[in-house]
Each structure stands twice: as C-alpha cells, then as structure tokens.
Amino acid sequence: MSLDKAHHYQTLAKHFQSISHFEHLSALGDWDQATMMPIGGGEARGAAMAELATHIHNLKTAPMLADTIKEAQQEALTAEQQANLREMNYQYLQANAVPADLVKAKTKAAYRCEQAWREQRKHNDWQGFKPNLETLMSLVKEEATIRAQTLGVSPYDALLDKFEPGMTTAKIEHIFGQLKSWLPSLIQQVQAKQISEPRYGIPAATASDQALLGRDVMETLGFDFNHGRLDISSHPFCGGVSSDVRLTTRYDEADFTSGLMGIIHETGHAKYEQGLPLAWRGQPAGLARSMALHESQSLFCEMQIGRGASFLKLIQPLLKQRLGCQLSHQQLTNIYTRVSPGHIRVDADEVTYPCHILLRFEAEKSLVSGELAVADLPDFWSAQMQELLGINTDGDYKNGCMQDIHWAVGELGYFPSYTLGAMYAAQFKQAMEQRLGSVEQAIETGKLSDVMTWLEANVWSKGSLLSIDELMIQATGETLNPIHFKHHLENRYL
Amino acid sequence: MSLDKAHHYQTLAKHFQSISHFEHLSALGDWDQATMMPIGGGEARGAAMAELATHIHNLKTAPMLADTIKEAQQEALTAEQQANLREMNYQYLQANAVPADLVKAKTKAAYRCEQAWREQRKHNDWQGFKPNLETLMSLVKEEATIRAQTLGVSPYDALLDKFEPGMTTAKIEHIFGQLKSWLPSLIQQVQAKQISEPRYGIPAATASDQALLGRDVMETLGFDFNHGRLDISSHPFCGGVSSDVRLTTRYDEADFTSGLMGIIHETGHAKYEQGLPLAWRGQPAGLARSMALHESQSLFCEMQIGRGASFLKLIQPLLKQRLGCQLSHQQLTNIYTRVSPGHIRVDADEVTYPCHILLRFEAEKSLVSGELAVADLPDFWSAQMQELLGINTDGDYKNGCMQDIHWAVGELGYFPSYTLGAMYAAQFKQAMEQRLGSVEQAIETGKLSDVMTWLEANVWSKGSLLSIDELMIQATGETLNPIHFKHHLENRYL
Numbered sequence: 010m011s012l013d014k015a016h017h018y019q020t021l022a023k024h025f026q027s028i029s030h031f032e033h034l035s036a037l038g039d040w041d042q043a044t045m046m047p048i049g050g051g052e053a054r055g056a057a058m059a060e061l062a063t064h065i066h067n068l069k070t071a072p073m074l075a076d077t078i079k080e081a082q083q084e085a086l087t088a089e090q091q092a093n094l095r096e097m098n099y100q101y102l103q104a105n106a107v108p109a110d111l112v113k114a115k116t117k118a119a120y121r122c123e124q125a126w127r128e129q130r131k132h133n134d135w136q137g138f139k140p141n142l143e144t145l146m147s148l149v150k151e152e153a154t155i156r157a158q159t160l161g162v163s164p165y166d167a168l169l170d171k172f173e174p175g176m177t178t179a180k181i182e183h184i185f186g187q188l189k190s191w192l193p194s195l196i197q198q199v200q201a202k203q204i205s206e207p208r209y210g211i212p213a214a215t216a217s218d219q220a221l222l223g224r225d226v227m228e229t230l231g232f233d234f235n236h237g238r239l240d241i242s243s244h245p246f247c248g249g250v251s252s253d254v255r256l257t258t259r260y261d262e263a264d265f266t267s268g269l270m271g272i273i274h275e276t277g278h279a280k281y282e283q284g285l286p287l288a289w290r291g292q293p294a295g296l297a298r299s300m301a302l303h304e305s306q307s308l309f310c311e312m313q314i315g316r317g318a319s320f321l322k323l324i325q326p327l328l329k330q331r332l333g334c335q336l337s338h339q340q341l342t343n344i345y346t347r348v349s350p351g352h353i354r355v356d357a358d359e360v361t362y363p364c365h366i367l368l369r370f371e372a373e374k375s376l377v378s379g380e381l382a383v384a385d386l387p388d389f390w391s392a393q394m395q396e397l398l399g400i401n402t403d404g405d406y407k408n409g410c411m412q413d414i415h416w417a418v419g420e421l422g423y424f425p426s427y428t429l430g431a432m433y434a435a436q437f438k439q440a441m442e443q444r445l446g447s448v449e450q451a452i453e454t455g456k457l458s459d460v461m462t463w464l465e466a467n468v469w470s471k472g473s474l475l476s477i478d479e480l481m482i483q484a485t486g487e488t489l490n491p492i493h494f495k496h497h498l499e500n501r502y503l
Numbered sequence: 504m505s506l507d508k509a510h511h512y513q514t515l516a517k518h519f520q521s522i523s524h525f526e527h528l529s530a531l532g533d534w535d536q537a538t539m540m541p542i543g544g545g546e547a548r549g550a551a552m553a554e555l556a557t558h559i560h561n562l563k564t565a566p567m568l569a570d571t572i573k574e575a576q577q578e579a580l581t582a583e584q585q586a587n588l589r590e591m592n593y594q595y596l597q598a599n600a601v602p603a604d605l606v607k608a609k610t611k612a613a614y615r616c617e618q619a620w621r622e623q624r625k626h627n628d629w630q631g632f633k634p635n636l637e638t639l640m641s642l643v644k645e646e647a648t649i650r651a652q653t654l655g656v657s658p659y660d661a662l663l664d665k666f667e668p669g670m671t672t673a674k675i676e677h678i679f680g681q682l683k684s685w686l687p688s689l690i691q692q693v694q695a696k697q698i699s700e701p702r703y704g705i706p707a708a709t710a711s712d713q714a715l716l717g718r719d720v721m722e723t724l725g726f727d728f729n730h731g732r733l734d735i736s737s738h739p740f741c742g743g744v745s746s747d748v749r750l751t752t753r754y755d756e757a758d759f760t761s762g763l764m765g766i767i768h769e770t771g772h773a774k775y776e777q778g779l780p781l782a783w784r785g786q787p788a789g790l791a792r793s794m795a796l797h798e799s800q801s802l803f804c805e806m807q808i809g810r811g812a813s814f815l816k817l818i819q820p821l822l823k824q825r826l827g828c829q830l831s832h833q834q835l836t837n838i839y840t841r842v843s844p845g846h847i848r849v850d851a852d853e854v855t856y857p858c859h860i861l862l863r864f865e866a867e868k869s870l871v872s873g874e875l876a877v878a879d880l881p882d883f884w885s886a887q888m889q890e891l892l893g894i895n896t897d898g899d900y901k902n903g904c905m906q907d908i909h910w911a912v913g914e915l916g917y918f919p920s921y922t923l924g925a926m927y928a929a930q931f932k933q934a935m936e937q938r939l940g941s942v943e944q945a946i947e948t949g950k951l952s953d954v955m956t957w958l959e960a961n962v963w964s965k966g967s968l969l970s971i972d973e974l975m976i977q978a979t980g981e982t983l984n985p986i987h988f989k990h991h992l993e994n995r996y997l
C-alpha cells in the first residue's frame with residue numbers, strides 16, 4: 010500500500026507535531042515556575058501560560074480535526090499509524106468533551122480554592138475550605154456528567170478515563186475489594202514482626218551533599234544527564250519533555266532518606282520518559298501510556314529496586330562517600346522497609362500506602378455520585394482511617410482530608426493510579442523474573458542494566474502504541490492481576 | 504472624548520498583549536537554552552522555538568492588522584495610546600517588510616554559518632568561513648534592499664533602523680567622524696600617562712564566591728531579586744522579561760574583575776527592564792526604546808558608575824568579605840581604568856572600545872553597499888586596526904574579523920549601538936549632574952539611589968512612549984551630542 014496517499018493522516022501528524030512543540034514550552038514554563046522563577050515573576054508568567062493553554066486547546070479542537078480524523082480512518086495506514094490515529098482521536102475527544110466556558114469556570118474556581126487552601130491547611134481551617142470545595146465540586150460533577158454523556162459511561166468513570174484510558178469503577182472496585190480483604194491484616198502481621206527490630210539514627214547531611222549523592226544514584230539507575238537535569242522544588246516532580254527530563258526533589262538536612270528515595274522514585278518516571286520511542290517523539294503515540302503506568306515505573310524504581318537489599322548494598326558506598334553515612338546496607342534496608350501507619354499519604358510506607366488510596370477512591374466515587382456531601386467528608390475520613398489503619402483523625406483536617414492538593418485543584422479520578430501503579434510494578438517484576446531470574450540477584454551481580462533493558466523493551470519503547478491491556482498481556486501474559494502485589498508484599502515483609 | 508469608542512485600538516492592544524505572552528515564552532526558552540538545558544535537549548527545543556517564532560510572526564503579520572491600524576489612527580486616543588499605536592505600526596511594518604521565504608533562507612544560512620564559525624574560529628579558518636559569510640551576506644543585502652524600499656531609505660539605514668529607529672548612516676558618520684578626529688590621539692595621551700603607573704596582581708576567587716559577591720553588588724545597584732535572577736552562561740546576557748529579568752555572567756577563577764564588571768554591566772540592562780513603565784507592560788509602548796538606549800543603561804552602570812572611584816570604594820568591603828581580596832579601592836580603580844589597545848572588542852577598555860566600533864561600522868556599511876567584498880575584509884581589518892589602535896592583526900582572523908558572532912549570524916547594523924550607547928550614557932550623566940551635582944559625590948555620600956531615581960524618571964519609565972530624540976531632549980535638553988562622551992573620557996583619563 011502506498012503510504013504517500015495517507016495525506017489526511019499526514020496532515021494530522023503535522024498538526025499534532027505542532028501541538029507537541031507548544032506543549033514543550035508549557036512543560037518548560039511549569040518546570041521553571043516550580044524551580045527557578047522568582048515570586049514576582051508569577052503574574053506575567055501566569056498570563057503567558059494561560060495564553061499558551063488556550064492556544065493549545067484551540068489547536069486540539071481545531072474545526073478541521075473532526076473530518077480529517079474521519080478521512081484518515083479510511084486511509085491505508087500501518088498498525089503503528091493506526092495506533093497514533095487512535096491516540097489523536099482520543100486527545101481530540103478529550104479536548105472537545107467539555108465546553109470552553111466550563112473549563113474556564115473550573116480553572117478559575119480551582120485556582121481560587123488552591124490559593125486559599127495553601128493558607129487554610131496551615132490553620133486546620135476546614136470551615137474556610139469547605140465552601141470553596143463545594144463550589145469546585147459542583148463544577149467537577151458538571152464536567153464529569155458531560156464527559157460521561159460523550160463517552161457513554163458513568164460520571165466517575167469519565168474522570169478515571171482522563172488518567173487511565175479504559176479504566177472503570179467496576180474494575181477498580183473488584184481490584185480494591187480484594188486488596189481490602191487482605192491488606193489490613195497484613196499490616197498487623199508486619200507490625201507485630203517489626204516491633205522487636207532495632208531502630209537506627211539517621212545522620213545529618215547538607216542539601217548540597219545530598220544533591221551530589223542524588224546525581225550519583227541517578228547515574229547508577231542509568232538516568233541520561235545529556236537529556237535531563239536534577240533541581241530543587243518544594244514538591245518533587247518529573248517534568249520537562251522526553252528529550253530533556255526535568256526532575257526535582259527537596260532535601261531535609263536532618264533526614265536524607267526521604268529525599269533520596271524521592272529521587273529514586275522520580276528517576277523511575279524519568280527513565281520511562283527518556284525511554285519512550287524515539288521514532289514517535291512529538292506524536293500522541295509517543296507519549297506515556299497512562300498515569301498508572303507512569304506510576305508503575307516510578308514505583309518499580311522505588312519499591313522493586315530502590316528499597317531492596319541489593320540496591321541499597323550497591324549504593325551504600327556512595328552514601329558513605331558523599332554523606333559520611335556509616336549505616337550498613339542491612340541497616341538501610343531496615344530503615345527503608347519500616348512499616349508504620351500514619352496520617353500522611355506521601356509519607357506512607359509501601360504497605361500502608363494503599364490504604365490511603367482505598368479511602369480516597371471511596372470518597373471521590375461517592376462525592377461524584379452525590380452519595381457523599383462535602384460537609385460529611387471529615388466524618389467519612391475519620392471512620393475510614395479508623396477502619397483501615399486504626400488511626401484517630403477526628404478534627405485533624407490539616408493531616409486529614411485537607412492534606413492533598415488533588416481535590417483542592419478539582420482533580421478527581423487520579424488517586425487510584427498510585428496503587429494501580431504499584432500493582433503493575435509488582436506484575437512486571439514477576440514477569441521479568443521468569444525471564445531474568447531474581448531481580449535482587451541481577452542487581453547483586455552488577456546486572457541492573459538487564460532490568461532496565463526489560464522495562465525499556467516491554468514498557469517504555471511501547472509509548473502509547475498499545476492499549477494498557479495489550480501492553481500488559483504482551484509484557485506479562487495477562488491483564489492487571491493484583492495477586493502479584495500481594496505476593497510482593499508478603500515476600501518482602503513477612 | 505470617550506475612549507470606550509476606540510475599539511479598534513482596543514482590539515490591537517489585546518492582540519499585542521497576546522503577542523507579548525508568546526514573547527515571554529520565547530525569552531524563557533532562550534534563557535533556559537543558554538543556562539540550564541542539557542545539550543541533548545537542543546534538537547527538540549530548537550523545533551519548539553522555531554514553531555513559536557513562526558506563530559509570533561504570524562500574529563505580527565495578521566491580515567486584520569493593516570486595516571485595524573488604519574481605523575485606530577482615526578480614533579480618539581490619548582497621547583500615550585497614540586505612542587503605543589505608533590509602536591504597534593512600527594512592529595507590524597518591521598514584521599511585514601521581509602517576505603517569509605527570505606526570512607527562512609536567511610535564518611537557515613545564518614544557522615549554518617554560525618555553527619561552522621564556532622569551529623572555524625578556533626582554527627583561524629578564514630578560507631572555510633569566507634564562502635558561508637558570502638552566502639549569508641548576499642541574503643543580508645537582499646533583506647536590506649527590500650527593507651530600504653519599504654522605508655524609503657538606503658539599505659544600510661534600513662538595517663540600522665531595526666535596532667535604532669530613526670538612526671541614519673549620515674548621522675552616525677557625522678558623530679563617528681568627530682570621534683575619529685580626537686580618539687586616537689587621546690588613547691596615546693592616556694597610554695603615555697599610564698605607562699608609569701603600578702600594576703596590581705588579582706587574587707584567585709572561586710566561581711561560587713564570585714556569584715555571592717555578584718549578588719551583593721547587584722543588590723547595591725538596586726536589582727530587584729523578587730523580579731529576577733543571576734545565573735551562569737558562556738556568554739553573559741540580560742534576558743527574560745521585565746517582571747522576571749534573567750541576568751547571566753561567567754566567572755574566571757584566575758581573574759574575577761571581568762566577571763564582576765560583566766555583572767555590573769548586565770545589571771544596567773536589567774535595571775532598565777525592571778524600570779519600564781508598569782502600566783504599559785505587554786504593550787509595544789512598554790518596551791525599551793532602542794538597542795543603543797539599552798546599551799546606554801548598561802554602560803551607565805558599568806562606565807559612569809561601576810569604574811568610578813566612589814563605587815569601587817563602596818563595594819571594596821564586599822570584595823574583601825566575599826573573596827578575601829586585599830586590593831584597596833584606589834588599586835581597584837587603577838585596574839578598572841587601565842587603557843590598553845588590544846585585538847578583542849569585548850575585552851577592550853572604555854577608551855579603546857569605540858575604535859573597535861568605528862572599524863566595524865565602516866566595514867558593515869561598505870559590505871552592504873558592495874564597496875567592500877567579503878574576500879577583502881581581512882585586509883580592510885588589518886589596515887583599520889593599524890590606523891586606529893596601532894595593532895598588527897595580519898593573518899590573525901580568529902582575533903580579527905572572525906571574533907564576533909554578529910556577522911556570523913547575519914546581524915548587521917547592531918554594532919554602532921554600543922558606542923552610541925556610551926555617548927548617550929555620558930550625556931545622561933552630564934544632565935543628571937546639573938540637577939544632582941556630582942555623581943561620584945552622590946555615590947560617596949550614600950545617594951546612589953538618587954542616580955537611579957533620575958534614570959528611572961527620565962529613561963526607564965518612558966518605555967517607548969517617546970521617540971529617542973524626544974526622550975533625549977526631555978532628559979538632557981538636546982539630541983545626541985558626542986561632546987559629553989569626549990568630556991567624560993578626558994575627565995576620567997587625562
């Protein structure tokens with residue numbers, strides 16, 4: 010077949026390439042804002058970024074797209090071009106789903122709610138936060154309802170679809186239902202086991218020493234500094250573009266361990282970005298598959314590799330050299346696998362973390378369906394924390410339902426990605442070990458690169474060319490199966 | 504008069520505000536490329552920046568502009584709005600002057616010539632550089648000819664106008680003619696006087712100590728760190744936007760003096776940007792008046808303030824504290840006013856610098872008119888260097904006609920701005936002293952801020968609301984008069 014004739018497809022490819030150039034600038038603006046920009050530059054930057062967002066939205070909803078996509082669907086395309094066309098169509102539908110007025114209203118309400126939240130959280134001010142969240146939530150529901158009509162699914166499913174294409178409430182309920190049946194008792198068993206283990210002090214380390222160590226550890230993980238950087242921001246993230254990944258972290262001089270693990274986590278995100286298919290750069294098919302899959306790669310680095318004894322043994326000399334840290338790798342492993350229920354999601358260990366997600370998933374689902382009113386959120390929170398982690402959070406909104414930025418900016422449907430990611434990561438490890446043998450052993454024998462090569466071949470290089478289910482079946486022989494996560498936790502912690 | 508009715512003007516204001524948002528992103532991309540971006544990110548960044556440049560060009564040449572500008576010219580506008588409209592029209596004419604094909608061809612040739620030049624310069628490879636420069640120069644001539652037809656001026660005048668609206672070859676010839684009549688003999692006098700002066704060694708200083716000192720000195724000059732930053736790049740520049748000025752320098756650990764003076768120079772540019780009228784941010788009337796005026800502000804900071812004994816006395820304790828530098832302020836003044844003819848423009852002192860510009864102006868003018876062929880440039884250069892500075896540069900292309908980036912990227916018409924700027928600066932000082940008394944004394948008595956307040960009131964806050972001549976007359980009582988520059992040099996050096 011003559012691909013020259015696929016000129017509608019070619020028109021689309023050019024159009025989406027152009028969109029990706031503007032998204033490159035958007036990513037740069039975001040990164041700069043979080044790492045470099047002085048506060049006084051914020052107003053003009055905000056205006057410039059809003060203009061850019063509008064321009065990108067206009068490009069994604071260009072009137073010619075509907076017909077051109079239809080025409081292209083009739084053209085003779087390779088399988089990969091078809092996949093790219095599917096992703097273009099998906100982006101087009103997503104951008105067109107919600108009327109511009111509603112997008113604007115939600116953006117404005119989210120901005121207002123977030124700005125106030127930053128102060129209200131500090132003062133545990135639930136009464137101040139509540140009306141803003143109510144306003145925002147009614148716009149979120151409106152958005153969800155409109156998206157639901159377009160996609161022919163339920164409102165909360167429509168929100169899930171923004172981050173995890175094809176994911177449904179029913180699937181998550183099934184998966185999380187299983188999790189809930191064994192996780193709380195597992196946590197109790199692990200705690201009982203760890204109660205007699207010794208606890209180690211953590212030596213102080215300057216931010217600049219930690220940054221040098223961070224670079225070393227990133228290099229150990231194969232981060233390509235010719236295509237990326239490490240900087241500081243108040244909330245760690247992995248930004249930039251595939252050819253130039255901008256990774257950030259923050260440093261606690263009294264406790265280097267969380268900053269270091271943050272770098273390892275973000276390096277997992279970065280490796281995914283840097284490993285996306287070169288041939289598809291700038292096209293929708295060249296983007297990361299989903300947020301859960303992205304999280305699976307950061308959590309593979311953090312949980313499957315980073316908290317394992319072999320990796321900690323590998324980097325222990327670097328800690329000694331850069332920080333003068335005298336902890337043995339056994340002691341480091343003890344620190345990094347300590348299980349301890351707490352209020353804060355982002356500080357949670359690998360085992361209790363999913364409880365924070367179970368809670369948020371139930372809350373979000375009920376907020377969107379209307380079964381839960383914003384006013385009842387704190388009580389719901391307290392009850393769930395008590396049930397899942399045995400923690401009393403009454404009246405502590407700050408460290409309760411006001412702790413995350415997600416709802417304060419109207420982002421619902423994202424939370425499940427974290428735990429789905431952890432499950433994907435465990436499943437990848439299981440499949441990988443069938444080919445390579447033990448990952449711990451590979452790292453122990455200097456073959457960490459084999460692990461990365463497997464991920465590159467089976468995940469990163471696929472971009473969005475496959476659906477998630479296709480990717481999982483090709484990589485692991487089955488769609489998402491939470492049993493591997495259970496086995497991983499049991500193996501490591503019992 | 505009802506300004507609500509000026510809706511064509513309002514349409515234009517909105518359109519140019521939008522352009523300024525994209526130019527904000529362009530400035531950010533440029534800064535990041537020079538300071539932060541890893542090399543591997545260059546290709547994708549280049550593509551994104553090219554897309555952005557095309558978008559900005561499209562906005563500046565939008566078909567609706569011609570009629571809307573004409574309509575707005577009939578509307579009831581304030582004097583400031585009229586000035587803004589004049590600047591919009593100027594930008595529109597500039598953007599429309601050259602056909603898109605020619606812009607593309609020149610951009611491509613310039614990119615190719617520059618890339619090769621970076622290597623060729625290292626190897627003194629004039630024969631390699633020559634054909635690239637010839638190709639580029641023929642495109643520059645084509646551009647100049649087309650611009651000249653639009654503006655009804657000579658080709659070289661049309662190039663000057665890009666950087667210095669209203670400036671002509673005849674005016675510069677007149678001004679530079681005077682300069683040439685007294686400068687070479689002044690240089691000889693100064694050298695004769697300085698021959699017996701002692702020379703001082705400069706202590707080594709780490710880049711990080713120099714950066715701390717740089718920040719201190721910027722604060723002394725009133726740089727607003729809430730609206731700007733200091734970073735490192737291989738070629739110092741002042742970028743970013745008025746609300747967020749990104750200043751860069753480079754550090755020589757064996758000689759801090761040039762890096763420090765580089766910071767003072769760029770801070771002058773930055774103060775101008777930070778002081779542009781707030782009410783006109785995002786509009787053409789809110790931009791800096793011209794390149795020569797920009798240079799006048801950096802040179803005011805560097806030459807009129809920075810190399811003066813009072814300022815060096817003011818910052819001497821900072822040098823001691825940050826670098827452990829034991830030089831007295833008299834010794835520093837000696838170092839910073841040492842006159843010594845050399846090959847390199849950017850390393851030249853205040854007195855010999857204009858000779859480098861005289862040479863380049865003559866060369867450019869003749870290259871554009873066709874009186875000078877590219878092939879004859881080295882001989883022309885040698886003869887002029889001999890005549891103006893008594894230096895033999897035969898065969899040394901590297902430190903001769905290949906030293907600057909300007910021609911290698913096809914940028915002709917810019918060089919005169921440097922010396923015009925130095926002259927404007929001297930004229931501002933003379934006018935300021937009639938109001939405030941001696942600038943040296945003001946600095947000596949802790950009133951540097953008075954100097955800055957004068958510049959803000961008379962230069963910065965004017966943006967592009969006045970023509971250059973109007974601004975000079977309001978600020979100093981006359982249009983550009985090079986006699987003040989002569990007096991300044993005689994005062995300081997004889």
Ligand SMILES: [Zn+2]
Binds near residue numbers: 274278304307
């Ligand atoms: Zn993550």
Ligand SMILES: [Zn+2]
Binds near residue numbers: 768
């Ligand atoms: Zn300058």
